[in-house]
Amino acid sequence: MPAIFPRWTNNIPLAVAVLGPFALAGLVGFVWYYFSPKYTDVGYRPIQPVPFSHKLHAGDMGMDCRYCHNTVERAAVAAVPPAATCMNCHSLVKTDSPRLKLVRDSFETGETIPWVRVHQLPDFAFFDHRPHLAAGVGCSTCHGRIDQMTIVEMAQPLSMGWCLDCHRDPEPNLRPVDQITNMAWDPATDGKAYDAAKDPKRKRDVNPPEHCSGCHR
Numbered sequence: 001m002p003a004i005f006p007r008w009t010n011n012i013p014l015a016v017a018v019l020g021p022f023a024l025a026g027l028v029g030f031v032w033y034y035f036s037p038k039y040t041d042v043g044y045r046p047i048q049p050v051p052f053s054h055k056l057h058a059g060d061m062g063m064d065c066r067y068c069h070n071t072v073e074r075a076a077v078a079a080v081p082p083a084a085t086c087m088n089c090h091s092l093v094k095t096d097s098p099r100l101k102l103v104r105d106s107f108e109t110g111e112t113i114p115w116v117r118v119h120q121l122p123d124f125a126f127f128d129h130r131p132h133l134a135a136g137v138g139c140s141t142c143h144g145r146i147d148q149m150t151i152v153e154m155a156q157p158l159s160m161g162w163c164l165d166c167h168r169d170p171e172p173n174l175r176p177v178d179q180i181t182n183m184a185w186d187p188a189t190d191g192k193a194y195d196a197a198k199d200p201k202r203k204r205d206v207n208p209p210e211h212c213s214g215c216h217r
């Protein structure tokens with residue numbers, strides 16, 4: 001009887017069984033690597049409902065980040081300020097500006113301003129600002145030069161690989177704890193001159209988690 005399939009095709013099931021898992025793992029790895037936000041999210045820069053400028057307020061006017069993001073050292077979430085914080089000044093400054101209409105409305109009605117989230121991890125990943133700030137990781141290390149941004153944009157990928165790069169070797173990213181909001185702190189110069197291990201104000205070594213359950217709880 002003539003063979004319908006040539007003899008070599010007998011090896012196909014074996015080849016699929018042996019090589020299949022590798023091909024699948026390769027595909028998963030490919031998607032994970034190239035489609036993960038490291039390649040998609042940096043530079044994400046949504047337009048906000050109020051044209052609030054960090055460059056003006058935090059840069060030119062030199063306001064400390066914590067004047068507005070006042071929960072960042074106390075809670076996991078840094079919290080965007082309520083209109084009342086803005087009205088500390090804007091009940092006196094630029095009181096008729098149409099650009100501030102939403103802020104005045106929000107202050108009167110109590111309805112929150114619909115700011116668009118820029119940084120957002122998926123629910124299955126756990127992040128808390130507090131241990132990072134307490135260990136002396138500066139805002140600019142993760143958020144870039146916010147004080148130079150007219151519109152906030154993502155400076156770092158916030159991918160798992162990015163978190164782990166630092167967790168494996170945090171020392172070069174540490175600074176004195178009283179410098180965390182200093183946007184001008186330069187890792188290349190100030191960072192080189194600072195040795196966390198020799199800082200008398202530090203009580204213990206930092207030890208960021210690398211095991212899965214550290215961030216996936």
Ligand code: HEC
Nearest residue numbers: 057058063064065068080115116117118119139143146152
């Ligand atoms: C006058 C108040 C004010 C000050 C001071 C301020 N911010 Fe903000 N910040 C805001 C408001 C309002 C938003 C939401 C609108 C936006 O994204 O521009 C925001 C948004 C952000 C976001 C993006 C949040 C998200 O959606 O992911 C980051 C990051 C941030 N600020 C960091 C900083 C840092 C770092 C500093 C100090 C250099 C700072 N801010 C100073 C008011 C302020």
Ligand code: HEC
Nearest residue numbers: 050051052057081085086088089090093094097099100103
């Ligand atoms: C410490 C005082 C202060 C605080 C607090 C403050 N601002 Fe301002 N803001 C100013 C000053 C001063 C100017 C105007 C600079 C100028 O003359 O152009 C300004 C300008 C602005 C403008 C531009 C207005 C225009 O017509 O050009 C917007 C929008 C604005 N602020 C939004 C906000 C928001 C939103 C908040 C709260 C998250 C806030 N500001 C908090 C002082 C403040």
Ligand code: HEC
Nearest residue numbers: 065069072076077078079119120121127132137138139142
């Ligand atoms: C170790 C990196 C890191 C540092 C340091 C850091 N942030 Fe963040 N920040 C993040 C991540 C990651 C998110 C997204 C959190 C989420 O989605 O749960 C975020 C979110 C935010 C948000 C949006 C609201 C929120 O909490 O989700 C604001 C505002 C913010 N950061 C401000 C700051 C300020 C101000 C500082 C310095 C005092 C700072 N961050 C330092 C990584 C960092």
Ligand code: HEC
Nearest residue numbers: 126127131132135141158163166170173206207208214215
């Ligand atoms: C630039 C460095 C840096 C980056 C980036 C960074 N971390 Fe950390 N992380 C640290 C340091 C330093 C600590 C503090 C360790 C200590 O105090 O022992 C820490 C601690 C933690 C902890 C332990 C906190 C606790 O309460 O147990 C978690 C969880 C964590 N980081 C999650 C993340 C996640 C998720 C990301 C990415 C979105 C991230 N980190 C990015 C440096 C970093």
Ligand code: HEC
Nearest residue numbers: 036037122125158159160163164167209210211212214215
């Ligand atoms: C330092 C914190 C951290 C640690 C430790 C960590 N992860 Fe993640 N992981 C993250 C973050 C943040 C994300 C979300 C990244 C994103 O949005 O793409 C993530 C995403 C993932 C995803 C979804 C795929 C993706 O890239 O979005 C998987 C699967 C995963 N982690 C598995 C693990 C496993 C398995 C371990 C242990 C070997 C681990 N993680 C350890 C922070 C961590």
